[in-house]
Amino acid sequence: MSSSVSRGIWSNFTNRSKSLAIKSAKLQKAVLSPDLPNGPVSLKALSSKRKYYSPIDLDKIYPLAYEILEKKSEKIYSKIEDLKKKGSENVEEINDLLVEAEINNPEVVYNSLYAANTIDLTQPVYRHYAKKQWESYNKMITMQRLETLSIIPDTLPTLEPEVDVHMKFPHNNVDTWVEPGSILSSNVTSKPPIFKITEFKESKNDLYTILIVNPDTPDVENNSYTTTLHWALKDVELSNNDSIIDIQKLDSNPQYSIVDYLPPTPEKNLGKQRFAVWIFRQDGKLNEETSKVENINNFQIREFVENNKLQAVGAHAWRSVWDLNVENVRKEYGLPAGRIFSRDSF
Amino acid sequence: MLLPDSITTTKNSLVSFIKCQIRFAHKKVVSSKTHMQDSPGKRLGAKKYENHQVKIGQILYRQRGTKWYPGINVGIGKDHTLFALQPGFVKYYLDPFHPKRKFIGIALNKDDKLPYPHFEPTKRRLGRDVLDGKKAEFEANYLPRNVQILQPKINEELNKRIEKRNGKLLKFKDEIKKNFPNLSSSLTEEQLDLAANRLLSIDGYLRGGKSIDDARFSTTYYYIYDLKLSNKRNEISIDELNTKSSNYKEFASKIDSEIMFAPDFSLTKNLTFDELSSLKTKSFAELEKLIPDITKPINKKTKEHALSIINSVAFSLKEQIKLKRRFLKPTLPETNETIGNAKDKKVIAIQKMNIETRQVETIYRTKNAFLP
CATH class of the missing domain: 2.40.50.100 (RNA polymerase II/Efflux pump adaptor protein, barrel-sandwich hybrid domain)
Structure with a gap:
């Protein structure tokens, strides 16, 4: 018996991306062998390997099932070929077919489930799995935080999320993504954050705008609140395989910045302030005139979005509150000392 | 005449008694269900x-x-x-x-209609005053009790951290002076400080899991970021900022071309990527030459030599562990050379389960079956 079940399209990488295969040769051999000799690779101890018995008749059933699925996939690939020959430019249709062709490939399923951090998002099928994963948790968390914290509608009316937004701050040497809505200290937020924006549609050099706004800036004169713009980036170029906005990118593209980063410095006795991160997809490059922000105080985010024809595709949020380090951050950025508010509301 | 009258009245009453039912004194046994159940109004x-x-x-x-x-x-x-x-x-x-x-x-206003429009920002009231004078001073100095209690502990930890940091800086300075005399002779005391600070920052990033290139880049980026902030504070002019940042970049490349971190975070001579990969292949070849057959026993000297090759700069910590597992097995496989008899002296008896016979067997291993 052959050591591999795969003989058809799924082991042929002339027209298919190599990222559709499992990288590690050992793992690949285990997934593609008909009867799992010595058990799954995850079994480390020799005694566990010896104890392993593969399910009865797996060596007959698995290759059969694999063959059926592979043949189906082959048919779909030939359909795609026909479409391409006809000169079809319906990218979405082709992408859907590509997902369908690979969705049951054991190697692809393995990669999507167990190697989710290293999958190649230029492949439609991996985007499909990544989207499913996002919808099952991160999307819900983000929307719940945006709603319960009233970031929608206090900043923008609503959001139909399309991208997964991850954010972290470079405050220490350990990288951890921030959960939406968490309360961060002024020390953590003293330097601009790093973003990872995952698109689930095909994306090549799409342009994005990023705004960080604080709708809880006190407006003592009117006994109300205004919105302050804390950071604004425009024309940020991202693709499926290049989705991170980090210091390397910011350093080599100084033209991204509309407004320099202003760290949160909440004043005493004002409670928690919300900092909303909004990600917009652009139609094209932004107009110099309309994208100019003269005054970051009393920033009208709705007007800005309308004037620049931005489409909100993702959001993130954190909260800040006065702490003992706020004065240091103010000094670092040359800001005046913070005011002190009465403890109780009148 | 009186008597007959009285007789007639008694007679009448007797008749009426017989006619009517007689009522004796009695008590009501069962009360009404709703009796005494009312309560005063609750002014709802x-x-x-x-x-x-x-x-x-x-x-x-x-x-x-x-x-x-x-x-x-x-x-x-x-x-x-x-x-x-x-x-x-x-x-x-x-x-x-x-x-x-x-x-x-x-x-909030008399003319407002509720509910407020669903997609509009909610109308909110600040409702707080800006304090000044004594009240502001009191409020500024006020800390919650739990923070007040924690404060000395926090300060103590902070001092410890600063001390540790200073100790590390001194160590780096000494190491530069000792191990990189050419570099240190070309540096002023101030530059030496700067170099030690740079190395400290890179050390932190490396320990956090960043690659050496990322660590170096981050260090430079945030140094220049701080310079930009001091420009924002009007401490330095924009020209000064430009010259200072380009100077720092030059300085950084000078330091980086000389000093690198070994996998155990000690300072070593910098190696480029090509140099490092060629050293890696060379070291690996040397190892294979030193221990051509991993089933054969080795002596202590060979082991030490192999360890010195493995623990060199060429291999990352992960690779070092892999190589150790591959070349320096703590127990060798059972070959004729490493299996002894019960009669032999200096053999070690090992109880082992035989999977096939499902019995515990005693195996005698000679001393050279184990890593010296």
């Missing part, structure tokens, strides 16, 4: 009506259960009493998002 109902102006905390409605729900700027008590959370005007309203509920809310 609206306390404030539409458009009444209220202050914070004023009660708007007393009720049993939630006949009315708390709407915008209204709170609810444990007995479902509705009260104002903001000063304003009372509004009784319906909300299309909750068609079965009635709400009482507080509008």
Whole structure:
């Protein structure tokens, strides 16, 4: 018996991306062998390997099932070929077919489930799995935080999320993504954050705008609140395989910045302030005139979005509150000392 | 004549007694179900009506259960009493998002209609004063009790951290002076400080899991970021900023071309990527030459030599562990050379389960079966 079940399209990488295969040769051999000799690779101890018995008749059933699925996939690939020959430019249709062709490939399923951090998002099928994963948790968390914290509608009316937004701050040497809505200290937020924006549609050099706004800036004169713009980036170029906005990118593209980063410095006795991160997809490059922000105080985010024809595709949020380090951050950025508010509301 | 009269009256009464039922004194045994069950009125109902102006905390409605729900700027008590959370005007309203509920809310202005439009930003009141004078001073110095208690501990930890950091800086400085005399002779004392600070920062990033290139880049980027901030504070001019940042970049490349971190975070001579990979292949070839057959026993000297090759700069920590597992097995496989007899002296008896016979067997291993 052959050591591999795969003989058809799924082991042929002339027209298919190599990222559709499992990288590690050992793992690949285990997934593609008909009867799992010595058990799954995850079994480390020799005694566990010896104890392993593969399910009865797996060596007959698995290759059969694999063959059926592979043949189906082959048919779909030939359909795609026909479409391409006809000169079809319906990218979405082709992408859907590509997902369908690979969705049951054991190697692809393995990669999507167990190697989710290293999958190649230029492949439609991996985007499909990544989207499913996002919808099952991160999307819900983000929307719940945006709603319960009233970031929608206090900043923008609503959001139909399309991208997964991850954010972290470079405050220490350990990288951890921030959960939406968490309360961060002024020390953590003293330097601009790093973003990872995952698109689930095909994306090549799409342009994005990023705004960080604080709708809880006190407006003592009117006994109300205004919105302050804390950071604004425009024309940020991202693709499926290049989705991170980090210091390397910011350093080599100084033209991204509309407004320099202003760290949160909440004043005493004002409670928690919300900092909303909004990600917009652009139609094209932004107009110099309309994208100019003269005054970051009393920033009208709705007007800005309308004037620049931005489409909100993702959001993130954190909260800040006065702490003992706020004065240091103010000094670092040359800001005046913070005011002190009465403890109780009148 | 009196007597017959009295006789007639007694007779009459007797007749009437016989005619009527006689009632004796009695007590009612069963009471009515609803007797004594009434209570005084609880004064429920609206306390404030539409458009009444209220202050914070004023009660708007007393009720049993939630006949009315708390709407915008209204709170609810444990007995479902509705009260104002903001000063304003009372509004009784319906909300299309909750068609079965009635709400009482507080509008901030008299002309406002509740509920506020769903997609508009909520109208909010700041409701706090900016303090000045003595009150502000008191408030500025005020800290919650738990923070006050923690403060000395925090300061102690902070001092410890600063001390540790300074110790590390001194160590780096000494190491530069000792191991990189050419570099240190070309540096002023100030530059030496700067170099030590740079190495400290890179060390931190490396320990956090960044690659050496990323660590170097981050260090430079955030140094220049701090310079930009000092320009923002008007401490240096824009020209000064440009010269300083380009100077630092030059300085950084000078340091980086000389000093690198070994996998155990000690300072070593910098190696380029090509140099490192060629060293890696060379070291690996040397190892294979030193231990050509991993099933054969080796002596202590060979082991030491192999370890010195493995623990060199060429291999990362992960690779080092892999190589150690591959070339320096703690117990060799069972070959004729490493299996002894029960009669032999200096053999080590090992109890081992034989999977096939399902019995525990005693295996005698000679001393050279184990890593010296």
